[in-house]
Amino acid sequence: MRTITYRDALREAIREEMQRDERVFIMGEDIAGYGGTYAVSKGLFEEFGEKRVRDTPLAEEVITGAAIGAALGGLRPILELMTINFSLLASDQIVNQAAKFRYMFGGQPEIPLVIRMPGGGGAQRGAQHSQMLESWYAHIPGLKVAMPATPYDAKGMLKSAVRDPNPVLFIEHELLYNVKGEVPDEGDDYVVPLDRGELRREGQHVTIITFSRILHVVLQAAEDLAKEGIQAEVIDLRSVRPIDIDLIIDSVKKTNRVVIAEEGWKYYGTGQGLAALIYEYAFDYMDAPIQHVNSADVPMPYSKVLERAALSNKNDIVKAVKAVVPQALVHG
């Protein structure tokens, strides 16, 4: 297999889906001539032309409504929003319209819509442009929320999203675009399901559940822990809605201990939701309270130093693991 970037993997997925199905088209701010804010759609305008690669005005509510309309009308739009923070302007379209149609009209309409947008911080974008808002959308029945962390998943899941008859929010991360990973050759059609997590590492002492960018930090932490004899099992959720609950519960039954690591805030978010599910389905298998690693409960600071302090790091994860894995268990 080749090694390519997350960005290139996304572009390949879009290109292959556009080649495969002429109903697929992309739209968004500066995606055509400029190639997209994060250069994901670079070259696609030249290849597919202005009919299928459409620049839009800076008006998130309008363009999201248009994309929903196109989906309802039988097309398969991939809408790029510059960041998830701007999707709040379109939240009525996403939450009140896209998520509702199938339910409110007896399952008649399909809304095969994909909204791609990066979330997260760590690149000094300031408080308004650094948020992890997946928990907001994952709360809503009728939406799917995909958050791939690797180039392989980025490509395979984006293809699944395009082929899915429901609205899928496809949340990327600015710091993932340059991450490299193995991906099958171009044209080698594969998909990654939107409802399956992935076991990234096996271990018997603790289950670390994570998704998106933090996965890479968790894997480093797991390496460090292994040197001390602590074997962590790492689950990459890949999608936060629907959640691959079976994968989680099976692992928890094995390890009896859980650390949830996410970039989002602590309160009322994905991590706490997961914790509640684990207590609901695996309470009798727990040996310690679930530990939660998350960002500081503040709007993201602009200062580099403070931003780094607000984001959780490898040590936070190591510490959380050690809080639940008894020393004696490892060395006994």
Add this chain to the structure above:
Amino acid sequence: MKTVEMPKMGDTMEEGKILHWIKHEGDPVKKGESLAEVETDKVNIEIEAYASGVLRKILVPEGESAPIGAGIALIGAADEPLPASIAGNGAVKSTATVAPLAQMEKGGQTAAAAQQVSVQSTPVSESQGRIFISPIARRLAEEKQLDYKRIQGTGPNGRIIKMDIEAAMAQMQAVPTAPAAQPVYAPPTPAPVQAPVPEAAPAAVETGEILEIPLTAMRRTIARRLSQSMQTAPHYYVTSVIDTGKLAELRQQINEYAEKDPDPVKISFNDLVIKAVARALVRMPQVNVSFAEDRLILKKQVHIGMAVALEQGLIVPVIHNADRLGILDIARESKRLAEAARTGKLHPEDLIGGTFTISNLGMFDVDSFTAVINPPESAILAIGSITPTPVVVDGQVVVRDRMKVTLSSDHRAIDGATAARFLQEVKRWLEEPFSLLL
């Protein structure tokens, strides 16, 4: 309503475990009567009532521990209402070990908890406090019919976790037929009665070629404190040889006299050493000291600890103000303490306040040895046997009785020259022992 609190019964005591309630709820209690037997980190002691009345409520059940100062029982008039926070709720009992906030939060559940207890109509012995146990540990214990109430949890807050159950199961498998001694882990019995034996020895486990003996509280304390001492206090040793000729003569004279005393007593060499060391400490208070990280604490009183070997370990009862006691009184006190230590009858105050310790292995025919300092003290004197030794006096080889003593000192608090001068001082008192009587 008066609260009986867990008393402090030793310098190192942090909590006490109720072994046995001598009085039960509803029993009339007189001030000074024994209420319960308590195991501290070193000894088992009966605690007394400081008020008369009726023992209205036991807050800490047998087998449970409570920190110093925590309420363990309530004494009041027979018809006095119990405080609302305690009435009818067993769950509050062991909250001595729970943070106050948790107590407040639990307050709201009091009624429900009480109801549940009555619905279960469990026997009175349901006075067991709340035990923290992880869900998986509880499930495993139930599957294996293990009485987890007897298991010591090693998780946070003393929570019993999975590995504690697994360890208990391994232990049970290792001893399929437990000996008469009560095993730490036992299948549930209908009415568990804690035998009020002094520090019941935990069951040893034999597997293959080894015998595993669980630590008693005393052994744990010895292990913890002496490791701490050796690891934190830089020990060094100064040895001195003492001529005991005159000491032996004096001892004989005193004993001839003391025999006829209205309260007859026999003094030992050790009693004389205690007296000499006490005098030397008065002379050199810089040895009667504790190292406290940012300062030295100089003790104005001289309390000599004497190491007493017991079958189950080591204990150091204290002769208070040894410098002010006559030699006969020192002998009487050391005899009482040694006897009390052997029979487990030491009072809490017998163990408190030592400023210097003497360890004597002379009776075992040892030439000399080094001892580990008993924190927070800064020095300990190790006494060897009195041995007839050829020595040169005025150019002639003659045989004299000699005794080697070795002072271990904490260099953070006491320098070498000070230690040497202190030994000189001790040597002078012992070689010219008549002065001890002055």
